Amino acid sequence: MSVPVFSAAHRSSAVDALRAAGCVFAEDEAELILATARTPAEAAAMVERRAGGLPLEHVVGWAEFRGLRVAVDPGVFVPRRRTEFLVARAAALAGREAVVVDLCCGSGALGAALAASLDRIELHAADIDPAAVRCARRNIADAGGRVYEGDLYDPLPGTLRGRVGILLANVPYVPTDEVGLLPAEARVHEARVALDGGADGLDVLRRVTEQAPRWLAPGGHLLFETSEGQVSAALAAVERADLVGHVVEDEERYATVVIGTWPGGGR
Structure with a gap:
């Protein structure tokens, strides 16, 4: 023994x-x-x-997310448990199979978790942070996913235009002046590019929504997380892009998710 x-x-x-x-x-x-x-x-x-002060997930090298053990390397954004709600909503909209893009993918947790929920998935992910890209490639390998390094849509293959059924965008949405108020675990040990959303926290989001119709298939959905105080401005950005927006919330997780649906048509 x-x-x-x-x-x-x-x-x-x-x-x-x-x-x-x-x-x-x-x-x-x-x-x-x-x-x-x-x-x-x-x-x-x-x-x-x-x-x-190092985040526990960076210490042990992984985080639990929707029942998965997701690798999280030093400096990479740690997936928050509240974001499981976003993935659950995406899974409900996707049916059993989908073409999925995970922007600002960080560790790739969202794409990996969604892949585990679907029978069939064509998964693509992108992040501007090289450390995140390396980490995400390990996490979505089993799903046959591909991870690209670059700014938002820039590194994605053009063959995805007009084909994406589910566009996950876990964009940074903390206003620049409030980054310093975050817990040290995030402020010190996670990449600032994964936290700082600009003056009002929505700079990256506006760029995502503006281009989303070029990539979404008719009836495709953009999903992103935001704070309660940013909902009105976030919905306005969605509607300016000619997406049909609505908000879903999970009070238990303190999660607020905005969904923008592309009805189709030229743009």
């Missing part, structure tokens, strides 16, 4: 160190760290990094 690598003393020490660092869920985080580490020395180093 094998002897457990980690004793009760190891667990207690990890919990104490995390609690002293202000980790609210110290016990749960210690369990994840010890379940990931291969040796006591590695566990101690991971606890030290977490106590120093």
Whole structure:
């Protein structure tokens, strides 16, 4: 019978160190760290990094998202659990198969999770951050997805124009002046390009909506997350692009998702 690598003393020490660092869920985080580490020395180093403020997902190298273990490399945006609601709405709209584009894909969590929900998917993703692109390529490999490096639609193959059924756009929507108010885990350890949405938080979104009709198939859907205070302006951007917009919310997750549907026609 094998002897457990980690004793009760190891667990207690990890919990104490995390609690002293202000980790609210110290016990749960210690369990994840010890379940990931291969040796006591590695566990101690991971606890030290977490106590120093590194996001837990960067410490263990993965995040749970809609039941998947998604790789999250240092510096890459950590997928938020509230964004699972966006993926659920996309899955409901997609049916059992779809052509999907995941813009501002970060780790590729949204595309990977949607692929796991569908019978058949043609998946493409893009991000401007090279670290995110490398991470996303690993996460969507099993779905046969392709990841491109570049600014929004720029790196996508032209053959996708007019074919996209589901356009996921997890754009940054934090106003520039409010980035400094974010928790240090995000502000210090995630790429600013994944957080900063410009003066009112909607600069990137406006660029996405403006070009969306060129890529969406008739009846295709653009989905993005925003804050409650930005809904009116976000809907206005959707409607300026001749998309039919509506808002869905999940109060339990504090998630607000805007859906823009392309009715078709020339543009």
